[in-house]
Amino acid sequence: MINVAIDGPSGAGKSSISREAARRLGFIYVDTGAMYRAAAVFVMQRRIDPDDAERIGSILPMLDIELRYENGEQKVYLCGENVSRVIRTREVTRCAPIVSAHPKLRQCLSDMQQEMAQKNNIIMDGRDIGTVVLPNADVKIFLTASPEVRAQRRYKEMCEKGMDVTYEEVLSDIRERDYYDENKPISPLRPAKDSILIDTSELDFEHSVQLVVDTVKGHVGL
Numbered sequence: 717m718i719n720v721a722i723d724g725p726s727g728a729g730k731s732s733i734s735r736e737a738a739r740r741l742g743f744i745y746v747d748t749g750a751m752y753r754a755a756a757v758f759v760m761q762r763r764i765d766p767d768d769a770e771r772i773g774s775i776l777p778m779l780d781i782e783l784r785y786e787n788g789e790q791k792v793y794l795c796g797e798n799v800s801r802v803i804r805t806r807e808v809t810r811c812a813p814i815v816s817a818h819p820k821l822r823q824c825l826s827d828m829q830q831e832m833a834q835k836n837n838i839i840m841d842g843r844d845i846g847t848v849v850l851p852n853a854d855v856k857i858f859l860t861a862s863p864e865v866r867a868q869r870r871y872k873e874m875c876e877k878g879m880d881v882t883y884e885e886v887l888s889d890i891r892e893r894d895y896y897d898e899n900k901p902i903s904p905l906r907p908a909k910d911s912i913l914i915d916t917s918e919l920d921f922e923h924s925v926q927l928v929v930d931t932v933k934g935h936v937g938l
């Protein structure tokens with residue numbers, strides 16, 4: 717099986733670029749961020765304190781996350797329930813980093829991710845895919861863009877949705893998230909030693925996707 721790991725900071729366009737690159741290559745796209753978000757919903761539904769490592773550890777055997785493909789779109793199911801929309805809410809976005817700091821939960825999701833990678837040609841995106849989950853991936857890409865460019869893109873998206881924010885607020889959130897991701901004690905965000913750096917600051921979506929597709933093809937001889 718061909719395994720492609722794509723890591724990088726939030727807002728670099730990882731998910732949309734990975735999804736489209738996977739479609740063009742005919743690979744399955746695995747969004748590990750969506751799995752951590754579903755795990756956050758699992759904890760929230762049971763009204764468990766997201767900092768309570770012990771209780772979270774005790775319910776892990778019941779955690780059942782499935783990524784299904786319906787009309788070419790990835791849907792996330794938690795214990796049989798479609799949570800694709802709820803995982804994108806602000807509450808879940810706030811809870812996911814807390815829940816994802818627990819080593820036992822990370823191990824549980826990492827096992828699920830490794831199983832998917834054994835069975836399929838995949839592009840898997842996240843924060844620790846090339847470093848921890850798939851250290852032997854055929855291709856490792858670290859996809860990034862400057863904080864200013866990421867903030868600008870995110871700001872534009874939020875304005876289009878009618879949200880009331882300033883560019884400065886969005887930039888400050890991005891810097892805060894970067895600091896947290898790069899300094900967390902477990903699985904901090906950093907490029908794997910053998911990863912290929914792709915900086916999309918100066919690239920539009922189409923060029924970014926094409927560069928990822930060409931990089932994968934060049935490495936695995938497709």
Ligand code: DC
Pocket residue numbers: 726748749750752753812813814816841842843844845
């Ligand atoms: O990429 P995202 O915003 O959907 O990720 C949701 C949360 O999960 C975010 O707090 C980072 C975390 N995450 C993680 O710890 N490890 C991963 N492989 C992917 C996401």
